[in-house]
Amino acid sequence: MAEFSLTLNEDQQQIRDWVHQFAADVVRPAGHEWDEREEFPWPIVEEAAKIGLYSFDFFAQASMGDPTGLTLPITLEELFWGDAGIGLAIFGSGLAAAGIAGTGTPEQVVEWAPQCFGSGPDDIKLGAYCVSEPDAGSDVSSLKTKAVYDEAKDEWVLNGTKAWATNGGIADIHVVTATVDPTLGSRGQASFIVPKGTPGISQGQKYQKHGIRASHTAEVVLDDCRIPGRMLLGGKEKLDEKLAKAREGQRTGAKQPAMATFESTRPSVASMAIGIARAAYEEALAYAKERVAFGKPIIENQAIAFMLADMITEIDAARLLVWRAAWLARNGGYTNAEGSQSKLKAGRVAVWVTERAIQIHGGYGYTREYPVERMHRDAKIYDIFEGTEQIQQLVIARAISGLRIE
Secondary structure (H helix, E strand, O other): OOOOOOOOOHHHHHHHHHHHHHHHHHHHHHHHHHHHHOOOOHHHHHHHHHOOOOOHHHHHHHHOOOOOOOHHHHHHHHHHHHOHHHHHHHHOHHHHHHHHHHHOOHHHHHHHHHHHOEEEOOEEOOEEEEOOEOOEOOOHHHOOOEEEEEOOOOEEEEEEEEEEEEOOOOOOEEEEEEEOOHHHHHHHEEEEEEEOOOOOEEEEEEOOOOOOOOOOEEEEEEEEEEEEHHHEOOOHHHHHHHHHHHHOOOOOOOOOHHHHHHHHHHHHHHHHHHHHHHHHHHHHHHHHHHOEEOOEEHHHOHHHHHHHHHHHHHHHHHHHHHHHHHHHHHOOOOOOOHHHHHHHHHHHHHHHHHHHHHHHHHHHHHOOOOOHHHHHHHHHHHHOOOOOHHHHHHHHHHHHHOOOOO
């Protein structure tokens, strides 16, 4: 077990500075353009691949190779300090890789997780994690996408529509959660690998979003989509055993695939929100020092200075929750839903801080001339995706009470 410390080791400091430099030199200058274009920023991802930031090796090292659990949150905070939409374009494939690593066999992880990233700037690949549906977002027990096993051909046949999928339809690897036995609710679900080019998978509508507009988000349609039996993550023997226990009313010990993935990634998602909040705070602080009103810089007014004091305090508090959760995830696990606590706090802080940043900028903050307007739009999704604010409250309440609170 690693010792919990707020002091970053030398490697972590170097990674933080390396990513921050890339965010400052490449990501931030491109943020406005790609937000306006609402297109996937392929040239920026290529630049990230050139330096090794967009690669499975780096993702694996940062997420699984660090006993402290802090390297990935540190990386994401710096990258999303640059721009959230581009940051999600660079690290959106990580959720699919995490889904494969969380439920796949060792052989499946070795084969498929690297294919979520590709092998370099000349071979960029994307991963997409497909869980939500038009009528099933937070309620994952209500997924209607079905997976039926064709024993004669050893194939799974998938039918349904997935919604809100990052990289959906343009990804090389889709990780799809589907219902195998509808009578068992979330206990009757499994996850599958669907490679690009598989007959029966296509992109539905591409969403026009409020924020994170450089990140591609779309529906994924599965129409009699056939995949080999080996594409079932975890294997059929393990699935059959889990289903048999569930039908007998026994506890399987296995978590619902999507929830297991989201639980492990919540501190990372929370660190993205902190990056946005920190960027907005820094913009507001600089503006308050420069902007003169009534004969003096506006930061000399308590109304502005105290607002900034609260902003940095909230950001630092949220970061501490994230670091604690990230460390616990790698060293013994959560006891009181600390991952959800970090996501809940960071999402709220990002929305509140970016709104305050606009207020400090006044009318200018409401225009696209200043980046705080974009940061505010980007922040709101962190109250919604990978578990809404209310879902995080529910998870925490159940953890602290030991009761099935509805």
